[in-house]
Amino acid sequence: MRSSAVLASGLLASTVSAAFDAASSKNVAVYWGQGAYQIPLTTLCEDESVDIVNLAFVNSFPTEIGFLPASNFANACADEYFTYPNGTKSGLLSNCPGIGPGIKKCQDNGKKVMLSVGGGWPTNYYLPSEPVAKYFAEFLWGAFGPQTDKWVADKKPRPFGDAAVDGFDLDLEAYMEPAPMDGYLYKHYDIFVNHLKSLGNVLISGAPQCVLPDARLAHAISASSFDFVFLQFYNTPQCSSRAGYNGLANLATSTFTFDAWVDWLKANSANKGVKMYLGLPAGPAGAPWDAPSYLTPTEANKLVSHYSAQHPDIFGGVMLWEATVSANNKICDKPYVSWIKSILDGKFTDEVCPSTTSSVVSSTVSASSTSSSVFATPTATSPNGLCGPDTGYTCKGYHYGKFPDIYFAQVITMANNRPRDRVILQSIRHWHLSSIFLNFGTC
Numbered sequence: 001m002r003s004s005a006v007l008a009s010g011l012l013a014s015t016v017s018a019a020f021d022a023a024s025s026k027n028v029a030v031y032w033g034q035g036a037y038q039i040p041l042t043t044l045c046e047d048e049s050v051d052i053v054n055l056a057f058v059n060s061f062p063t064e065i066g067f068l069p070a071s072n073f074a075n076a077c078a079d080e081y082f083t084y085p086n087g088t089k090s091g092l093l094s095n096c097p098g099i100g101p102g103i104k105k106c107q108d109n110g111k112k113v114m115l116s117v118g119g120g121w122p123t124n125y126y127l128p129s130e131p132v133a134k135y136f137a138e139f140l141w142g143a144f145g146p147q148t149d150k151w152v153a154d155k156k157p158r159p160f161g162d163a164a165v166d167g168f169d170l171d172l173e174a175y176m177e178p179a180p181m182d183g184y185l186y187k188h189y190d191i192f193v194n195h196l197k198s199l200g201n202v203l204i205s206g207a208p209q210c211v212l213p214d215a216r217l218a219h220a221i222s223a224s225s226f227d228f229v230f231l232q233f234y235n236t237p238q239c240s241s242r243a244g245y246n247g248l249a250n251l252a253t254s255t256f257t258f259d260a261w262v263d264w265l266k267a268n269s270a271n272k273g274v275k276m277y278l279g280l281p282a283g284p285a286g287a288p289w290d291a292p293s294y295l296t297p298t299e300a301n302k303l304v305s306h307y308s309a310q311h312p313d314i315f316g317g318v319m320l321w322e323a324t325v326s327a328n329n330k331i332c333d334k335p336y337v338s339w340i341k342s343i344l345d346g347k348f349t350d351e352v353c354p355s356t357t358s359s360v361v362s363s364t365v366s367a368s369s370t371s372s373s374v375f376a377t378p379t380a381t382s383p384n385g386l387c388g389p390d391t392g393y394t395c396k397g398y399h400y401g402k403f404p405d406i407y408f409a410q411v412i413t414m415a416n417n418r419p420r421d422r423v424i425l426q427s428i429r430h431w432h433l434s435s436i437f438l439n440f441g442t443c
């Protein structure tokens with residue numbers, strides 16, 4: 001139908017995107033697609049500081065061949081969904097007019113665009129079998145990879161039109177009780193990745209937690225080829241970027257896991273050329289459950305400089321969660337991501353604008369005080385606006401507004417069940433912030 005135009009734009013994009021260098025240790029990867037009032041994808045794609053964009057998320061997976069996955073891009077895509085031939089509505093967004101042009105703009109500007117599967121909510125996704133894993137891979141490549149005449153003729157979904165992503169990111173954070181099957185956390189993702197890799201020139205990344213080995217991704221990273229691993233050094237305070245920064249003063253006692261992850265990847269990664277990225281929140285609002293993991297540019301410079309110099313062979317750059325948090329976290333009028341890029345480029349000089357100290361430091365103290373664009377003015381009553389098992393404060397009286405009751409009930413159940421608090425904190429950090437207004441409770 002429109003194959004020649006599609007082919008031409010595909011070729012153009014891949015020619016220009018030669019600017020991207022997977023072997024570089026100065027890349028910046030940024031998630032985009034969650035949260036309220038997001039900056040447009042096209043705006044992010046004009047930002048010279050960005051090399052990889054992770055669109056988040058395909059947040060539910062098919063459990064049978066023929067089923068559609070679900071997607072969510074918060075306020076960046078309206079509520080229109082594909083319907084099955086029998087008339088049942090799926091959870092797969094059908095009309096995301098801003099995203100296709102954004103992908104093309106990114107690629108024209110030499111960036112890679114990944115589509116991230118998984119995420120922190122809901123957490124009930126898994127791949128039940130090898131055939132479903134392969135079907136899911138084929139579906140994703142057909143729906144989001146290079147558009148083919150056959151796919152269009154078969155009237156199969158193309159949520160982003162004729163724009164094609166460069167690959168897929170696995171941000172696996174599933175948690176189900178009861179478990180739907182043994183090993184549901186990790187099984188068949190290696191099959192999924194291997195199959196994707198067999199379908200075309202597909203980049204694969206994964207975003208493990210900083211605790212290692214990662215229960216969900218260790219198997220896949222060991223048994224299939226990942227190009228990039230974006231370590232989430234936030235939301236798990238004992239190995240977060242704050243622990244990393246504090247640990248610089250005494251490396252022997254540091255609980256930061258960057259070195260351990262390097263060792264683990266070197267020993268276990270199926271791709272011996274895998275690149276590891278240091279994942280950071282792009283502002284306190286990027287990790288409201290672990291706001292101390294946010295590092296000021298000066299702090300980030302010390303951490304990044306140390307670990308990139310330690311591991312030049314495997315260090316790929318920095319990952320940020322996420323784009324709008326960065327855009328809202330301006331320091332001396334520059335978004336956080338541009339500070340990170342200058343750190344990686346070796347061009348960082350300490351922030352010199354007079355207001356820096358107050359704006360940055362105060363924002364690290366309380367996630368709630370600076371996150372008004374994401375959360376409706378929460379009332380923080382704990383000493384530092386944080387509560388939960390990692391802070392040592394008991395949380396009472398959570399108030400969630402504009403938040404579906406079913407989630408509310410689960411959160412309360414889980415929050416009342418102390419041993420599972422960690423699971424909640426782990427699993428909700430990539431919540432769709434557009435749909436919750438959060439007040440930290442009485443702590």
Ligand SMILES: *[C@@H]1O[C@H](CO)[C@@H](O)[C@H](O)[C@H]1NC(C)=O
Nearest residue numbers: 066067068084085086087088
């Ligand atoms: C319609 O088809 C979908 C996909 O096969 C299935 O999940 C759903 O249950 C069906 N709905 C009805 C009402 O049969």
